[in-house]
Amino acid sequence: MTLNLLVAPDFAPENFPGWYMLATLLQHRSGTRLHLLMPADAREQAQMLADGLADLVYANPFDATAMIRDQGYRAFARPKAHSNEMVIATAAASPADHVEDLRPGCRIAVTDNRDVRLVGLRLLEPADLTEHDIQWEPASSYQAAARMTLNGQVDAGFFLASAYHALARITRERLKVLVESRLRDISHVLLAHPRVADADLAPLAQALLAVDPADTGDAQVLQALGLPAGFEPMEREDAEFMIDLMDTLLD
Structure with missing residues (x-):
């Protein structure tokens, strides 16, 4: 099957090729085809989401909060040791x-x-x-x-x-x-749309979490991505804690 991954348009330009390198790596290891959606700005991102084009989203914490709470997206991973300061x-x-x-x-x-x-x-x-x-x-x-x-x-x-x-x-x-800032607990999040079944997500999530900074080839991909420590699972409790923290910032 093919899943569309939308990447929030707030990463550094030099990391742009890293997403294609990661997508290629994950496709090879999971057997799941990935099609990247790379909006140029927040307005284009909002339109893609409104049009229902994204199965997976690498979202900033503000958008992730709304998507989890209001649209039923579920968090499954986040960058390791890479908070949104x-x-x-x-x-x-x-x-x-x-x-x-x-x-x-x-x-x-x-x-x-x-x-x-x-x-x-x-x-x-x-x-x-x-x-x-x-x-x-x-x-x-x-x-x-x-x-x-x-x-x-x-x-x-x-x-x-x-x-x-x-x-x-x-x-x-x-x-x-x-x-x-030194908040530590706010980060970008990888989200899955409610229509994506667990059985379809699992191979891709496993491949993502297995990308190993200690492996030379994997490390090159992670460096290109600007996320040298790789990814870690994000549990429901972690997502709820981040949402509570975002609510505190809004108050």
């Missing part, structure tokens, strides 16, 4: 050295990633800034957010930590981290 950064020449230096009316570049925005707002609490104190400047990608920050179009940018650290070295040298 976020960074607030400004230009290196900025007078701001801490989040407390940001003032009401400040301009912040932000992508469509709601989980990053939620965590970022929590990190801004020491500055007594709420969502309504900020002029939000939409960025099409984390690379675009970095350009806007460096060009002085905004006072700071919100970044997924893995995307920030994957920016070109010359770009990071011109930026300054104001704060980086």
Whole structure:
């Protein structure tokens, strides 16, 4: 059979080929054909999901929360040792050295990633800034957010930590981290649509969880993917804990 795997469009561009390498590996080991859906942005992702095209989804934690709770998706795996931390950064020449230096009316570049925005707002609490104190400047990608920050179009940018650290070295040298989160328990999640039977999912899930960082060939795939530790099972209790944590961030 063939399963369509939709990958959230918030991974670093250099990891794009890694998904095709992983799909090839999993097809060979599980006997299940995988067709990748790679939306360019959150809007295209939402349309693909609305059209019912995805059997499996590599979802960010905000989307995963809604999909599990409201649409009956079930979590079966997540990246191992790879939580969704976020960074607030400004230009290196900025007078701001801490989040407390940001003032009401400040301009912040932000992508469509709601989980990053939620965590970022929590990190801004020491500055007594709420969502309504900020002029939000939409960025099409984390690379675009970095350009806007460096060009002085905004006072700071919100970044997924893995995307920030994957920016070109010359770009990071011109930026300054104001704060980086340490939540640990929020991550992207692999979800299965309710229509996917356990018997159809099991071979693929087993193959995914067996991808071994200690194996040279497997390690090359995981490095290309930007997930060097591989994947681990995600139980229902783990998913519920993450959902509770996301609810706390929303409050």
